[in-house]
Amino acid sequence: MDEKKQDPEADKYQDFLDDLSHFSAKDEEKYLADSAGKAPSEIEIVLRVGETVKEIREKKGLSLKDISQRTGLEPEVLMEIEKGKISPPLGSIIKLAKALEMKMGYFISGAEDL
Structure with a gap:
């Protein structure tokens, strides 16, 4: 038998956390890229x-x-x-x-x- 029992709820939660951290990192990069090169209009x-x-x-x-x-x-x-x-x-x-x-x-x- 499989000694390592996987909890589907824990896996879903970890996937959610991974997605969330990836989303936040992308937003930070976009914000920095957008704000760094801003010149006055x-x-x-x-x-x-x-x-x-x-x-x-x-x-x-x-x-x-x-x-x-x-x-x-x-x-x-x-x-x-x-x-x-x-x-x-x-x-x-x-x-x-x-x-x-x-x-x-x-x-x-x-x-x-x-």
């Missing part, structure tokens, strides 16, 4: 640029008209940039950085001290 960058322009402009006590005169950009365009409704081209970001006496990269990363 274009919308997030546009909003960050606009919010940063407005924040710095206000901290420096400058009006939209002041920035308009320094950059050659219309106040309406500046307002749309600040609201995140339009994405300024690179040339405009450079002009804004100069007008606000900031490094251009700050508008995207926010890493430089004011």
